[in-house]
Amino acid sequence: MKTPEEYKESLKKMRPNIYKFGELITDVTTHPATRRCVEGHAKIYEAAHNPEYRDIAVTASHLTGEEISRYLSLIKSADEMIANSRLKRTVFNLTGTCTGGRCVGWTAINAMWAVAHDMDKELGTNYGGRLRDWLTKAQAEDIALAGAMTDPKGNRTLPPSKQDDPDMYLHVVEENNDGIVVRGAKVMIAGVAASNEIFVLPGMRHAESDKDCAVSFVIPRDIKGLTVIEATHPSDRRELEEKGFDIPTETGITQAYLFFEDVFVPRERVFMCKEYRYSLDAVWNFIMPYRSAIGGCVAGQGDVMIGAATLAARANGLSENVFRDTLTRMAINNETTFGMGVAAAAIGKRHASGVWLCNPLLSNVNKVHVASLPYETKVMTQDICGGIGETGCMPSSADLYHEEYGKLVQKYLKAAASGEARARIARLIEWLTVGAGIPGCLHGGGSPGGAKLIIWREIDLNRFVSLAKNLAGLKEEIPSPKK
Amino acid sequence: MKTPEEYKESLKKMRPNIYKFGELITDVTTHPATRRCVEGHAKIYEAAHNPEYRDIAVTASHLTGEEISRYLSLIKSADEMIANSRLKRTVFNLTGTCTGGRCVGWTAINAMWAVAHDMDKELGTNYGGRLRDWLTKAQAEDIALAGAMTDPKGNRTLPPSKQDDPDMYLHVVEENNDGIVVRGAKVMIAGVAASNEIFVLPGMRHAESDKDCAVSFVIPRDIKGLTVIEATHPSDRRELEEKGFDIPTETGITQAYLFFEDVFVPRERVFMCKEYRYSLDAVWNFIMPYRSAIGGCVAGQGDVMIGAATLAARANGLSENVFRDTLTRMAINNETTFGMGVAAAAIGKRHASGVWLCNPLLSNVNKVHVASLPYETKVMTQDICGGIGETGCMPSSADLYHEEYGKLVQKYLKAAASGEARARIARLIEWLTVGAGIPGCLHGGGSPGGAKLIIWREIDLNRFVSLAKNLAGLKEEIPSPKK
Amino acid sequence: MKTPEEYKESLKKMRPNIYKFGELITDVTTHPATRRCVEGHAKIYEAAHNPEYRDIAVTASHLTGEEISRYLSLIKSADEMIANSRLKRTVFNLTGTCTGGRCVGWTAINAMWAVAHDMDKELGTNYGGRLRDWLTKAQAEDIALAGAMTDPKGNRTLPPSKQDDPDMYLHVVEENNDGIVVRGAKVMIAGVAASNEIFVLPGMRHAESDKDCAVSFVIPRDIKGLTVIEATHPSDRRELEEKGFDIPTETGITQAYLFFEDVFVPRERVFMCKEYRYSLDAVWNFIMPYRSAIGGCVAGQGDVMIGAATLAARANGLSENVFRDTLTRMAINNETTFGMGVAAAAIGKRHASGVWLCNPLLSNVNKVHVASLPYETKVMTQDICGGIGETGCMPSSADLYHEEYGKLVQKYLKAAASGEARARIARLIEWLTVGAGIPGCLHGGGSPGGAKLIIWREIDLNRFVSLAKNLAGLKEEIPSPKK
């Protein structure tokens, strides 16, 4: 398994095709716009070599029996799925934020493993074999694998085939014996800058008229024809600064827009091509474990917020006991999203391909919680910290260290800890709550509105009606009125 | 395994020692104050003979390998603990309310099984053997077993030994070769009227000075010296009526005050006697599975509320789609308490005695949810139903069937269903939300305040502080200020 | 102004036409099913003679200048409307529950005063004069006036004229020089048993085809052809008991179904007859002040809950400081519904008739809060009290005073207060939270769903869009898409 250094080395070798602020990034491991993202992902490589985290970060390949990163493993049981939640919580503990250049890819492997199995069985294709071959190699090379699902979507009320511009959904434009050519985009893709390869899969169900969009494959990040533009978030100009701690961490996350201008993908890396009836399965198999384990992510960040809030209280001269009720409520939020993910895993079931499928109802309930509880936790963190953490209400590092008046800044920021320590803590809280550390709680893994729709479809309303009728001794038929 | 009829027969044979409204109840299976409670518990016996529920209601004894009620089984794995949550949800589905005359006893067996094991190992006692012998017989006889934990407590700020009246905590007043004599009370005990035996265990941790209160045993419900007074809840005078549907169900639950006036318990039924250091373990081992599985209870009632609300909407002429968002939120609440219980089971661990111990943090987080989410669900049920379900705002059955003006009542209650059907649905909703069907969400299994205290103690605050410090690159020591 | 005794005397004289549990109530002031409702309303008469409450309970008639009950006054300013909120809060403080036999009638007077003014002006009718004459007399006699608005409604998806049964909405069946004849029903009408007269007004907007339902009038409660059936709520059988304190209060509220079987109303008591275009105004003018002031009602009950919870804590031996956070949150809920009502009054405006109109947006926002905050307050009250207040988990008065074992009940209920005192407090909390004291927070004054619809219509979405566009410097037209 790769060391962090070997991992970074592998990234350095790649063709530069990532841009931000109008400039080409030649080395993602050192450029200020991407290096924190790489450092965050490097912590995963580090963890694999650290006895404290080894158990959770490393597992045995079901293909070779060799030790591999859990992020490249097949999830075959409730326990392995629970390990997914734990791993994500742990990695958020270590990075304070998302390492989306690994978890999306991991989930994509598992989702497509089951779909490939079904297609092969029902259609006589050989996607499963291709996927196995690629995965064996990926595990051996210990690659960092991002995943790409979300299409630009254009007019949200129209299907792909009805869009003014056909490129609003990534689609196959050519297919031959050697492979396929794809055009379009995938947007808001996390951790691309820190990844070696990208696993692409459909973003929604497809009708026959949209079958060109039913496509899944894996590509090197620096493949010909692919251009990557990194998104900008509010505080990322701070990341460009060389000194100070206004960005308080060495870790970070990026989101990218991927433009595919007639990219050729060789056939052995294609796992779905126009089998539109299976697009929904791919999406479904993806979102269940994703919405289950994302509860571990936000819990892991929530743990850091409890720690940061406690530090802030102490630095202000106050015992954490003053905030016992608030800190307890933060913990309740954390354990709720973590726990619901564990539960969705625990009562899941095994797919014929060997992949573990999480319970759809609990996974989606968790997505709804993930879209609300972390926001409460953030507000509570700011509440405990005071105004300086709420809106970053203090001078910059440049001012704190200023030759002339820096001493004054430090003097007046001092409380039960030094002015610098208080400022660092407050910047961390700012970063976690209104800064670069915010993960996509609302829309990462899909919107809460979409999750609610699935919940509505998954509950067995008529069974509940029968229970109520039986209890009330009601014989009369009371149908739902026709429109 | 007993049929419902055999079960009721077993209750009929017992000595009458239960009072309500100042009167002695001679037959709990027919007396209007207790028969609904018995009928509710009888549904469990029925389920054991029903192929649809058999898997969840019946399991194999680890002692004899025979089929037994799951309510008398030892819980030895995460899956068996998850089955506990499922069973409770199922039984609430069937009864609409609590069957506390079984689940508390079940949890008590498991809690004391582990404690007996530890006492035997550390103190050389033989409580484990006694418990095994008794349980073997209890399983064979398929008894209904209530559990009793809560002491009257007197002045809440004083320990047992400092109370003005020593009887405020049940305690041993005599101990000899044949057994022990106990005095005091246990209060708010559910389902006593429907039980054959009662399992008693400590209600709190004890200091040496309180060692007489460190006592656990099991007794027949009609043992000499025990007087049972049933509590009254708002709508239970309705239960006394012979006609109509103002009490809409055939099921129900009772809570009793148990007065022990020098009750003699033979030694083979005593599982703890003055080993005060183990009282806390008994409590701890009890509350974890209880607070985990209680999420299944309230989810099971929530399922019925979704059904009842849907019926109410339809009876008003409205499609349930009108209330999709509200019904979805009700489902989210249900799945959250159920799911958190599942999660607490899934990441539990095995005790040396073989008993499965739920995760303390998640169990207690679940208790906090159980103390709030069902109330939201109730309000949403009433919201969908309209005013007649909210406060029972319609005439009684006596008026609905009145010779003279009953037709008018029915005429004006009619909507998309008959007036009687609408009234029955509304009474069911009233029963579920402000009537006899309400389980003790807040204080059943302990208060949310107590659960929060455990959460506070279980979270590893200093680990979280370290995570935050590492992320912020903070070296300065920032201790919690001394008082 | 009447004394409480004179008020009761006036009720005694009326023709018995109220039924409950299948029986005719011959004297509402002494019958156990209605006397608590009468006693509650009598407190208003008492307050008028009590210097402490006189300022809020009494005001000057704008017609005669004489002192009158505020409940029969015209509300002509923000301050008088705020006094409405204060009065309701005060009366809930004194009764613990609703006195709906006065506030609905009061609001109806004011609503119809404005509508009568507009009809007279626009149609040349003389409804305003009739209303003034009747009101002058009503003030002089100091009557208790109920109000009736809600029709049975039958199939909720159909208008009155399309119902299978035309009686689903109260309507005019005959009109002549002397007056009108009406048929149908009004349902869920509060405090009828405690009232002398009933003010009837439309319950919804009407199209021309429904014009027979556009009718408003006032009648003596015992008018020929009117039959009143009282609704039953969960705990009201307790009210029939002569002894004990299972019903802890001397006050209460009733809701009735009113059946109009061809009731003749003389023309001088008719204030609208088929002017269907004004039905919506009547409803609108009614719900604004009603939804504003109902916040005072629930705040007034919330005050009592804070008091009861504090008592419960103290009786358990605990200082209220232990529950400071919870009690503070209860107070926040109370002040929010009270305050929003005050605000809706403060930024209202005067109608040409002299009547003060509350702000529609804030009134309806308050209705939404009234439909949720009191439920939180109830749960918090139960939380502080413990299990005995949550589900009435203690023996009845009959058991507490039982010759044989009553002493045991009292002994074991004792804590820092006597067993009887603790029981009384717990019964009060039970009464307030799951018993007869619950007011109709959800549907009283209309449902929260209806209130949200009005809010949606009242907000000026396009103005907000312009603000956002201006700030973002956005010139592009972005219309709402057509369906």
Next chain:
Amino acid sequence: MKTPEEYKESLKKMRPNIYKFGELITDVTTHPATRRCVEGHAKIYEAAHNPEYRDIAVTASHLTGEEISRYLSLIKSADEMIANSRLKRTVFNLTGTCTGGRCVGWTAINAMWAVAHDMDKELGTNYGGRLRDWLTKAQAEDIALAGAMTDPKGNRTLPPSKQDDPDMYLHVVEENNDGIVVRGAKVMIAGVAASNEIFVLPGMRHAESDKDCAVSFVIPRDIKGLTVIEATHPSDRRELEEKGFDIPTETGITQAYLFFEDVFVPRERVFMCKEYRYSLDAVWNFIMPYRSAIGGCVAGQGDVMIGAATLAARANGLSENVFRDTLTRMAINNETTFGMGVAAAAIGKRHASGVWLCNPLLSNVNKVHVASLPYETKVMTQDICGGIGETGCMPSSADLYHEEYGKLVQKYLKAAASGEARARIARLIEWLTVGAGIPGCLHGGGSPGGAKLIIWREIDLNRFVSLAKNLAGLKEEIPSPKK
């Protein structure tokens, strides 16, 4: 009254004493770090000359009868206090954010007006006269007046006199016939860069030993000895860019640290000097109107969020009706904070000095709502907008306009509106929810924890206990237990 241009001219003339990022700002009206703050405040000057806003922005001086900015007026009635809420809502509508360089100063004038009156009456001082003279001039000059209250506070558990460093609280170091000399700091002061003068007042109650901190005065912003360091918030490096719309607005707000190094204040500008018994009054009189009217601020920003979310939905091709429930809940939040402020004004009372005092209970309840409801509104805004608004998940303006690939960025951002329009809307939402537009909802005007403490002290617990006892017919004395 000044025009926006005259206002800016007045700022240009001032001595440069403001620093940010280590640099001195020579012209606040053009420097990118401060110009948006000045532009925001300039909108107030603009509104005074705009017929649409004149009524709310301008009022008559009670001193001279001349037209003045409402921000320099004395608030003497409920209506004028309600106008305060309206004005703040309006200004947030126009600027999208805080204009703290005016509202804090305004509130300070009013708070000290009452305190000066009391001191003069009780101590024979002439603070009132000084204040009147200064205010007359300030109104005539139409100055922008900031306010400064918060001291650095050092160790939060110690009073000023016990701090290691006496400068942790601004204090008087010298006093003579000409005036006073002060040293220390005020921190987190809003809008200093946009103000002409700064009104300083005590930040907490004082004991006699802390009397040197009991000081109030007003100074020109560029007074000798005062150094101002602007705080940095996450996205403010974007403000430094000259092109693009990553900062989407022309408005903004700054917060500053003010260091007083022996600043001399002439006596005619001193309004309190060591009268420590009056410090609490100053604070109290300040926070009541402030916490009342801040509800208008957040409502005004909430209006913009409703508009922005509606725009985002439309730009995505969706009707706002899809989000009706969410938008309605946003409106409920806005009207709640606005309404509670109105209510606190409506039931306030007049101080002997003529100043209107808001109701303390409702003001503080509002502060609690302000510290939570806007966060819900922000999350709902992001929910409707989708991922691009949540975390700014799209390329920068530099990329959108990039010569080479900018067309691709625009192509793939296009939906029912152009790519640029969607980006602008999303940036506005980002700015409002995780960017520079966030006002200090939690700690602005004090923390919610402090507000809850006042609520706890303001509620009349024993009156509520009496109500409950009366209702329950309880005679027994049940005192709060002694510690």
